[in-house]
Amino acid sequence: MEAILFFIFGGLAVIGALAMVFNKNAVHSALFLLLTMSMIAALYVLLNAQFIAVAQVLVYAGAIVVLILFVVMLLGAELGEKIPQWLTVRNGVMVLLALIFLTISGTAVYDWLYSTQPVAGTVTDELIAQQGSAELVGQSLFTQYLLPFELASILLLVGIVGVVMLGGWRFVQHRERGK
Amino acid sequence: MIPTAWYLLLAAILFSIGAGGVMLRRNTLVILMCVELMMNAVNLTFVAFSHELGSMTGQVFVFMIMTVAAVEAAVGLAILVELYRQTQSVNIDDFDSLKG
Numbered sequence: 354m355e356a357i358l359f360f361i362f363g364g365l366a367v368i369g370a371l372a373m374v375f376n377k378n379a380v381h382s383a384l385f386l387l388l389t390m391s392m393i394a395a396l397y398v399l400l401n402a403q404f405i406a407v408a409q410v411l412v413y414a415g416a417i418v419v420l421i422l423f424v425v426m427l428l429g430a431e432l433g434e435k436i437p438q439w440l441t442v443r444n445g446v447m448v449l450l451a452l453i454f455l456t457i458s459g460t461a462v463y464d465w466l467y468s469t470q471p472v473a474g475t476v477t478d479e480l481i482a483q484q485g486s487a488e489l490v491g492q493s494l495f496t497q498y499l500l501p502f503e504l505a506s507i508l509l510l511v512g513i514v515g516v517v518m519l520g521g522w523r524f525v526q527h528r529e530r531g532k
Numbered sequence: 533m534i535p536t537a538w539y540l541l542l543a544a545i546l547f548s549i550g551a552g553g554v555m556l557r558r559n560t561l562v563i564l565m566c567v568e569l570m571m572n573a574v575n576l577t578f579v580a581f582s583h584e585l586g587s588m589t590g591q592v593f594v595f596m597i598m599t600v601a602a603v604e605a606a607v608g609l610a611i612l613v614e615l616y617r618q619t620q621s622v623n624i625d626d627f628d629s630l631k632g
Contacts (some may be wrong), residue, residue: 447556517594
C-alpha cells in the first residue's frame with residue numbers, strides 16, 4: 354500500500370517536473386511546479402514528517418508559486434522566449450549533462466546502500482506518533498538550533514529590506530518629491 | 533516500509549530535471565522555478581535521511597532551507613521586475629549589461 358502511494362506521488366512529481374521544463378507557457382510551468390510541490394508534500398507525509406509537509410504546502414505552494422504567478426502575469430511574460438524546436442545540438446548537450454549528473458548522484462546512492470549502516474537515532478515512528486511531529490521539530494529548533502533560528506529571522510528582515518529597496522523605494526521618493 | 537534509497541533516487545531525478553531545466557530554458561522565470569525545484573529535491577533528501585537516521589536535525593535543516601528559498605524567490609523576482617523595466621524582456625540572453 355505504502356509502495357503504491359510512493360509510486361503514484363513520485364511519478365506525478367516527476368511528470369510535473371518534466372512538464373514544467375518542457376512547457377512553452379510560463380503560467381502552465383508554474384502550475385506544474387505547484388503539482389510537483391504538492392506531491393513532494395505528500396511524500397513528506399509518507400516519511401512521517403507532517404510538520405514539514407504542512408510547511409511545504411504553506412511556504413512553497415501557498416507563497417512562492419503564487420508570487421511567481423503574480424510576477425508572470427504582472428509582466429505578461431508568459432512567452433518570454435521563442436522556442437523554434439527542442440531538438441538542437443545545444444539542448445542535446447544540456448540534456449546529456451543532466452543525465453551525467455543523474456548517473457553520478459545515482460552512483461552515490463548505490464554506494465550508500467552498501468556502506469556501513471549508521472546507528473539509528475532516538476526519534477522513532479512511535480515517538481512521533483506519541484509526541485507529534487511539530488512538537489519534536491520545535492523542541493530541537495528552540496533548544497539545539499536556537500541561534501540558526503534567530504539568524505533566519507535576520508535573513509528574512511534583510512530580504513524584506515532588499516525587496517523594498519529594489520522594488521518600491523523609487524516610487525516612494527518620487528511621491529515625496531511630488532509633495 | 534519503503535527503502536530510503538528510493539527517496540534518494542527520486543530526489544536525484546528531480547534535481548537533475550531542475551538542473552537540466554536551468555540549462556535548457558531561456559525564460560528567467562522558468563529558470564527561477566527550476567531552482568526552486570532543485571531546492572525541493574534537496575529537501576526531500578534531507579527528510580528521507582532524517583527518517584532513516586531517526587534524527588530531527590534534517591527537518592530543522594529543511595525549515596532553514598525553506599526560509600532561504602522564500603527570501604531568494606522574493607529578492608530574485610524583485611530583481612527580475614527591475615530588469616524587465618530596463619530591458620522590456622525576461623529572456624536571460626538579453627541581460628548582458630554586466631558584460632565588459
